[in-house]
Amino acid sequence: MKTKGKALSNIKDFKLKIEEYKEAFKNASVKVKDEKSLQELRNLYLSRKKGYLRVLFDELKTLKPTDRPKAGQLINGLKNYIQKRLQSLEKRIKVPKRLIREIDLTLPGRNRYWGAPHPVLLFQEEIERIFLAMGFSIEDGPEIETDYYNFEALNFPPHHPARDDWDTLYITDDLLLRTHTSPVQIRVMEKQKPPIRVINPGKVFRKEAPDPTHLPMFFQLEGLVVDKDITFAHLKGTLEFFLRTLFLEKINIRFRPAFFPFTEPSAEVDIECTVCGGKNRECRVCGGEGWIEILGSGMVDPQVLKNVNIDPEQYSGFAFGLGIDRTALFAYEIQDMRYFYENDLRFIRQFAQK
Ligand SMILES: [Zn+2]
Structure with a gap:
């Protein structure tokens, strides 16, 4: 300067x-x-x-x-x-x-992404509504179970070959991730005397590699009725009413003999293919069979009633179970069960209005 x-x-x-x-x-x-x-x-x-x-x-x-x-x-x-x-x-x-x-106000705003109710949960609620209307109540149970509740009380003795059908994930020798919702039946019957009318929805686990129709975790819904004079006719009537209400159609239903350790006699329940009606041999949903297996069911084995101190001379009952995800697959005509758990909002949002 x-x-x-x-x-x-x-x-x-x-x-x-x-x-x-x-x-x-x-x-x-x-x-x-x-x-x-x-x-x-x-x-x-x-x-x-x-x-x-x-x-x-x-x-x-x-x-x-x-x-x-x-x-x-x-x-x-x-x-x-x-x-x-x-x-x-x-x-x-x-x-x-x-x-x-x-704080740059010239930048475009940020979108907030809204979720949507999950299709499997929506479908579960739809099933629950049908059974609640028939006078059933909803019961819950633990996802980590003991061998006793998951198998033994349901008439699977240790080393019984039927255990092999359940690809079980063990935590210890005695603790496992429940492979079905059936243990809840035992828990209900232990604390409640007949008449019993319950459904038990929940997560179950199997040692499976994921593919279009299998997942290591999926949802099941189990039902149990125990009372005086319960017969196979009650089982058939209840399940037919349920399936016809759920699929909103006059669909054909068939019962096939089957084996489950905890029911005798046992039956698997099929519905006519909702996609091809049995007319397409190449149908991807039914595999050309024309029938889709929906439910496992049967009359509660007297031994199971004895295990929970219910007198089989006085009482009888029936039980059934279905995979919620699997049934949702047919109801919504979805090709691959894995879509349910990829959390793609474009997929999940489609079901919010149904
Ligand atoms: Zn078909």
Whole structure:
């Protein structure tokens, strides 16, 4: 600065000098990039001992006393300007770049993605409504079970070959992830005396590799009725009513003999293929069979009743079970069960209105 250090005696030159300082400060402030250079600039102008403003205040003495108030105002004006400018520089340097982006009002807004009720849960509720209307109640049970509740009480003795059909995930020798919801039947019968009319929906686990029709975790729904004079006719009537209500059609239903350790006699229940009606040999849903297996069922084995201290001479009952995911597959005409658990919102949202 040309005028720096020169002794002054008139206000005009002093004003010029202030302008020069202001100009020099402006140029220097543009170059400030970090906290260090900011601090250097602040010291250069505002330091109490050697800052330029200090020097300017000292130079007031060289002016005529009548010019001093005016000159003082000029210095204060410069000082205010410098302080404000330093403050805004400081804000810009200290705010992390990430935050600057977050408060950028010119950026497009962010969408919030809404979920939707899961199709398997929706379908489960649909099934529950039908049974609740028939006077059933809903019972729940633990997902980690003992060998006793999952197998033994249901008439699978240790080493019984039927155990092999259940690909069981064991936690210890005695604890396992339940392979079906049937243990809830035992728990219900232990604490409740007939008449019993319950359904037990819930998660079950099997040691299976996922493919279009198998999953290591899926949902089952089990039903149990125990009372005096319960016959196979009750079983048949209940399941026919249930299936016709669920599929909203006059579909054909057939019962096939089957074996389950905990029911005698036992039957598997098929419905006519809802996609091809048995007319397409290439049908992907029924495999050309024309029938789809929906339920396992049967009259509760007298031994199972004895295991929970219910007298089989006095009482009889029936039980049934179905895979909720598997049945939803047919009801919604979905090709692959794995879609249910990929959590693709485009898939899940489709069912919200059904
Ligand atoms: Zn078919």
